[in-house]
Amino acid sequence: MAKGNVSLSVIRRLPRYHRFLRELAEGGVVRISSGDLSKRMGLTASQIRQDLNCFGGFGQQGYGYNVKALYEEISKILGLGISRKTILIGAGNLGRAVTQHMDFSARGFELIGMFDVNPELIGEKIGGVEIYDSSYIAEFCEKHHPTIAILCIPKEAAKELAKVLVSHGIKGFWNFSHYDLAIDYDDIAVENVHLGDSLSILCYRVHELENSDEGAPAEK
Numbered sequence: 001m002a003k004g005n006v007s008l009s010v011i012r013r014l015p016r017y018h019r020f021l022r023e024l025a026e027g028g029v030v031r032i033s034s035g036d037l038s039k040r041m042g043l044t045a046s047q048i049r050q051d052l053n054c055f056g057g058f059g060q061q062g063y064g065y066n067v068k069a070l071y072e073e074i075s076k077i078l079g080l081g082i083s084r085k086t087i088l089i090g091a092g093n094l095g096r097a098v099t100q101h102m103d104f105s106a107r108g109f110e111l112i113g114m115f116d117v118n119p120e121l122i123g124e125k126i127g128g129v130e131i132y133d134s135s136y137i138a139e140f141c142e143k144h145h146p147t148i149a150i151l152c153i154p155k156e157a158a159k160e161l162a163k164v165l166v167s168h169g170i171k172g173f174w175n176f177s178h179y180d181l182a183i184d185y186d187d188i189a190v191e192n193v194h195l196g197d198s199l200s201i202l203c204y205r206v207h208e209l210e211n212s213d214e215g216a217p218a219e220k
C-alpha cells in the first residue's frame with residue numbers, strides 16, 4: 001500500500017467510499033462494479049479506479065469490487081482498526097454535540113476524557129465520559145497517554161493550549177476552534193473544521209446554479 005505517495009485529495013475521498021461501502025454491505029450487496037459505484041457516488045468510474053489503484057487496485061476485471069473486502073481494506077488504509085485515545089477540550093454546546101452525536105469507536109477513536117475551565121461543569125459526565133478541570137490536562141496526559149485532541153474552545157485559547165497538548169504527546173487535532181493550527185506544526189496532523197466554509201461553498205454552488213443553464217458544478 002503506497003500510502004506515503006498518495007495525495008491528500010484521494011485520502012479525503014476515502015471516508016466517503018468507506019461510508020458508501022458500509023451502507024452497501026449492510027444492505028446485503030456482495031459485489032459492485034466501478035460503474036455502479038460511480039453512479040451512486042456521483043464520481044466517474046475512472047476516478048474511482050484511479051483512486052483505488054493508488055492502494056493497489058482491489059478490483060477484478062469483469063467482477064468489480066467485493067464490497068466487504070474493499071470496505072475492510074479502506075478501513076485498514078484509514079487506520080480505523082487501531083483505537084486512539086482521545087480527549088476533548090471545551091465541554092460547551094459544540095463539545096457536547098460532538099460527544100453525543102459522533103460514533104468515535106466506529107472510527108477508531110476512544111474518548112477518554114473531556115476538559116473545561118468552567119467549574120460548574122467539572123465532574124459531569126456526557127455519554128459516560130467525565131469532564132475534568134483543564135488544569136488537570138498535563139497530569140491526565142502523562143497518566144493516560146491520549147494522542148488525539150478535539151478542540152471545541154474559542155480561538156483565543158487554542159494556540160497556547162495546543163502547545164501544552166503537543167508537549168504532552170498529542171499527535172493529532174480535530175480542531176473546531178477558529179484558530180488555524182496547521183500553520184504552527186509540520187509534524188502534527190491537524191484537521192481544521194469550519195462549518196462556515198462548507199456553507200460558503202454551498203452559497204457559491206447555489207449562486208452558480210442560479211447564473212448558469214448547465215447546473216451547479218459537480219461535487220468531486
Ligand code: NAI
Pocket residue numbers: 089090091092093094095115116117118134152153154155157161175176177178193194195196
Ligand atoms: P460554548 O461557549 O458553549 O463552549 C465553549 C466551552 O469552552 C465553554 O464551556 C468554556 O468554558 C470552554 N473553554 C473556554 N476556554 C477554555 C480553555 N482554555 N480550556 C478549556 N475549556 C475552555 O461555545 P460553543 O458553541 O461550544 O463553541 C465553541 C467554539 O467553537 C467557539 O469558539 C465557536 O466559535 C467555535 N465553533 C466552531 C465551529 C466550526 O465550524 N469550526 C462551529 C461552531 C462553533
